[in-house]
Amino acid sequence: MSEVAEKQAEPGTAVPAQRRRFFMDTRPLRHRPYRRLWTSTIVTALGSQLTAVAVPKQIYDMTGSSVWVGIASISGLAPLIVFALWGGAIADTVDRRRMLLFTNSGIALLCVVFWLQAALDVRSIPLLLVLVAVQQALFGMNMPARTASVARLVPAAELPAAGALNSTVMQGGQIVGPMLAGALIPLLGLPLLYLFDAIALCAALYAVWRLPSLPPLSGVARRAGLTDILDGFRYLATHRLLMVSMAADVIAMVFGMPRALFPQLADTAFPGVDENFALGLLYAAIPIGALLGGLLSGTFSHVRRHGLMLVIAVCAWGAAIAGFGMSSSLWLAVVFLGIAGVADMVSMVFRGAILQAAATDEMRGRMQGVHTVVVAGGPRLADLLHGVAVPVAGASAAVAGGGVLVIVAMTALALAVPAFLRYRGPAR
Numbered sequence: 001m002s003e004v005a006e007k008q009a010e011p012g013t014a015v016p017a018q019r020r021r022f023f024m025d026t027r028p029l030r031h032r033p034y035r036r037l038w039t040s041t042i043v044t045a046l047g048s049q050l051t052a053v054a055v056p057k058q059i060y061d062m063t064g065s066s067v068w069v070g071i072a073s074i075s076g077l078a079p080l081i082v083f084a085l086w087g088g089a090i091a092d093t094v095d096r097r098r099m100l101l102f103t104n105s106g107i108a109l110l111c112v113v114f115w116l117q118a119a120l121d122v123r124s125i126p127l128l129l130v131l132v133a134v135q136q137a138l139f140g141m142n143m144p145a146r147t148a149s150v151a152r153l154v155p156a157a158e159l160p161a162a163g164a165l166n167s168t169v170m171q172g173g174q175i176v177g178p179m180l181a182g183a184l185i186p187l188l189g190l191p192l193l194y195l196f197d198a199i200a201l202c203a204a205l206y207a208v209w210r211l212p213s214l215p216p217l218s219g220v221a222r223r224a225g226l227t228d229i230l231d232g233f234r235y236l237a238t239h240r241l242l243m244v245s246m247a248a249d250v251i252a253m254v255f256g257m258p259r260a261l262f263p264q265l266a267d268t269a270f271p272g273v274d275e276n277f278a279l280g281l282l283y284a285a286i287p288i289g290a291l292l293g294g295l296l297s298g299t300f301s302h303v304r305r306h307g308l309m310l311v312i313a314v315c316a317w318g319a320a321i322a323g324f325g326m327s328s329s330l331w332l333a334v335v336f337l338g339i340a341g342v343a344d345m346v347s348m349v350f351r352g353a354i355l356q357a358a359a360t361d362e363m364r365g366r367m368q369g370v371h372t373v374v375v376a377g378g379p380r381l382a383d384l385l386h387g388v389a390v391p392v393a394g395a396s397a398a399v400a401g402g403g404v405l406v407i408v409a410m411t412a413l414a415l416a417v418p419a420f421l422r423y424r425g426p427a428r
Contacts, residue, residue: 049177088369168294289341318406
């Protein structure tokens with residue numbers, strides 16, 4: 001058991017074994033520090049979606065152009081990549097609690113600036129692009145510290161369950177947050193969405209402030225530099241297990257994430273169905289499936305064959321996406337996307353558990369930084385790949401073909417590294 005978890009585990013709050021076998025395993029919530037971190041994630045997952053809706057809505061209202069909305073999304077990619085890698089190195093050399101306090105405070109202050117420019121009707125696209133870039137830089141620094149802290153707060157055997165709890169909250173935020181934003185904009189106006197996000201972050205700050213100190217296990221804090229980042233890549237290159245787990249996510253997302261084609265498919269693939277209704281269902285289906293997978297995560301989070309489960313999950317994702325691409329019925333398409341969401345949840349749980357358990361604590365932040373880049377960059381590359389494939393093969397064929405490629409590539413990778421299939425997570 002981790003040092004903090006051992007000291008602050010609360011007896012008598014575990015879910016009975018028979019319930020954990022099917023429903024979400026809540027054992028990590030026995031540990032007060034993890035529970036505080038998880039609670040802060042609930043608040044920020046919901047609040048961040050308010051800003052995620054407000055920014056593109058504000059830009060589109062100002063310009064009437066989806067191109068500018070796309071430019072705003074891309075403007076945050078480079079800062080996210082750079083600061084996720086640097087933030088991962090920093091997370092391995094300082095007190096992670098302090099780093100979380102710093103980055104959460106920065107994001108909260110930035111939300112206030114977002115609110116002011118919207119409330120004052122500044123109408124400056126360059127200002128919004130700068131704010132998005134700074135926001136993504138802070139997010140890139142926050143995520144490695146947040147995710148790398150989990151292994152210090154729960155026992156190693158509970159890492160899959162903790163991953164399921166975290167992912168379920170994030171998926172729930174992606175469903176409830178946009179719906180709440182859509183309801184609030186006509187009632188209270190768009191600017192207040194930014195302010196509500198800032199208030200939510202202040203509540204999360206209190207939870208983080210109450211976490212125990214999480215300094216480097218060596219006891220020596222220092223400044224992180226380029227050498228630390230390069231050391232992280234060298235460490236990754238010599239640990240095949242970590243390389244394969246990240247490559248699995250690249251395969252699933254780059255070949256099999258079809259979100260860029262949702263508007264076209266909603267318009268052309270389901271005759272007789274309202275385009276906007278279809279589009280909303282397509283965007284909601286994967287998060288809903290992932291949320292369902294999280295609620296039933298007891299069926300898989302106790303399994304020790306982490307490598308095999310990750311391979312199965314990625315192949316299931318590919319099969320579901322291929323089925324979605326071949327669907328002529330909207331409801332069948334939604335079912336396939338929901339199954340893909342469940343598979344994605346399983347993949348996230350075991351990929352996260354492998355990263356947390358296989359990486360040493362002094363490298364865990366850097367590995368999470370690289371993982372953040374992979375998770376953020378993969379879907380953006382998928383948008384480009386699917387967009388290029390459509391004129392050649394058509395939208396449905398591009399989606400189905402991508403799903404098949406996921407299965408082929410993941411199977412080839414698993415066969416090339418059989419040790420990954422045999423990898424087992426820590427015993428209970």
